[in-house]
Amino acid sequence: MTGHERVAAFLIAVGEEAATAILKNMPEDDVERIALEIHKQRYLSADVADAILDEVAEQLGGDEGGVAGGLPFLRHVLNKTLLPNRANEMLSRLTTQATTPPFAFLRKAETSQLIAFIKTEHPQTVAMIIAYLDPVQAASVLSALPSDIQAEVAMRIAMMDRTSPDVVREVERLLRLKFASLSAGSLERSGGVQHVVSLLQKSDPGNTKFIMDALGEMAPELADEVQKNMFVFSDIMRLGDRDMPKIVRECDGKDLALALRGASEEMRVKFFKGMSSRSAVQMKDDIEIMGPQRLSAIEEAQQKVVAVVRRLEQNEEIVIARGGGEEFK
Structure with missing residues (x-):
């Protein structure tokens, strides 16, 4: 907990009257910061209360062993600490702050x-x-x-x-x-x-490409991790059917069969559409007779297929559209 979070928990633990008396003697800037934390702490568990104020743990009361914080507690405390208009103004501001993301x-x-x-x-x-x-x-x-x-x-x-x-x-x-x-x-x-x-x-x-090249020079391992996550095997489902024949032609047959061994039926059909009828039948047979395979081997094969997709994009033979909500083409 931060300092303000601990003070907020303390004030919730000691109750409204004591909290009011304490806040009345604090600068308003501090009151507002602590009030924001009280607003966030809607419920204070007994364990936390024990750690903050051990000697009052037995007086917390209630079958649940805790006390209610949050907006109701905060409203009562601020109404007793500040003038009504100032209390309402601060409550409104704090409610907005508590639900607004940074920046x-x-x-x-x-x-x-x-x-x-x-x-x-x-x-x-x-x-x-x-x-x-x-x-x-x-x-x-x-x-x-x-x-x-x-x-x-x-x-x-x-x-x-x-x-x-x-x-x-x-x-x-x-x-x-x-x-x-x-x-x-x-x-x-x-x-x-x-x-x-x-x-x-x-x-x-x-x-x-410019950022990835520069990142590769500055932090190669980090660049490699980013690259691995840029386009994953499951994203192939979002490619256009017209691109599949190009991908199939560039993939090694054994790698593709192993990659599809661990793929969904929907993904397999996606690839089969990019093959001739004869090739699709042969690929299905290869997958069936392959038997169980190690997950690590399947993932490695899928990475090889993904590498083919990336290479085709770099050569501008296929297009992976980017942007808010747009699908791959």
């Missing part, structure tokens, strides 16, 4: 505005901002960044996992002030390899 105010901005806004920020700050944007907007912003920092920002997003809510809120507060001239907690999870994959899959192929 939501940036989602209304145009890409050009965002680029002008973040171009002088540290790459880590840029990565944090992009990680919280809508995927389509994030991809647009990443693509529009200067080429010399695109790969570094992508790498930082990929390596990002969990960020302290206090850090996120402080960065957001400072950026909101800075952004004002441009536009009218638990641990927050953001970033990671999958986030970078999502952004790159929505970018144009040329820009994606």
Whole structure:
């Protein structure tokens, strides 16, 4: 727990009267931060209460061994601590804060505005901002960044996992002030390899290749992990039927049979449509007589098929469309 979370839990544990007396003697800025945490802690378990305030655990009461926090508790405490109009104003503001994702105010901005806004920020700050944007907007912003920092920002997003809510809120507060001239907690999870994959899959192929090449020089192992997740075997179901004959021709027959051994019937039919009737019958026979296979061998064969698909795309022989909600062509 953060400091404010612990204070909030303490105030819930001691009850409304004691909480009111304590809050009355605190600066309003601190009251608002703690109030936000009280709003989030809708229920305080007995175990947590014991850890926060051991000597009052026996007085918590109730068959469930806990006490209610959240909005009802907060409303009563604030009404006793502040004037009615100030209490209602703070409640309204806190309710909005509790349900609004970080950096939501940036989602209304145009890409050009965002680029002008973040171009002088540290790459880590840029990565944090992009990680919280809508995927389509994030991809647009990443693509529009200067080429010399695109790969570094992508790498930082990929390596990002969990960020302290206090850090996120402080960065957001400072950026909101800075952004004002441009536009009218638990641990927050953001970033990671999958986030970078999502952004790159929505970018144009040329820009994606540029970022991946640069990322490969900066962090080869990370680039390899991103590459493996860019297009997976199951995504072949979303390719157009007209591309399947090209893929079948380029695949080694044994690899394809092994890959299809572990595929769904729907996926097998997808490939069979790209073969002649005779070849499809032969492939079905090869799969049937193959017998049980190790999962690792099947996955390796499927990776080889995926590598064929990627190579065909790089050679512009097939097209994998990217963008919000669009299917592969």
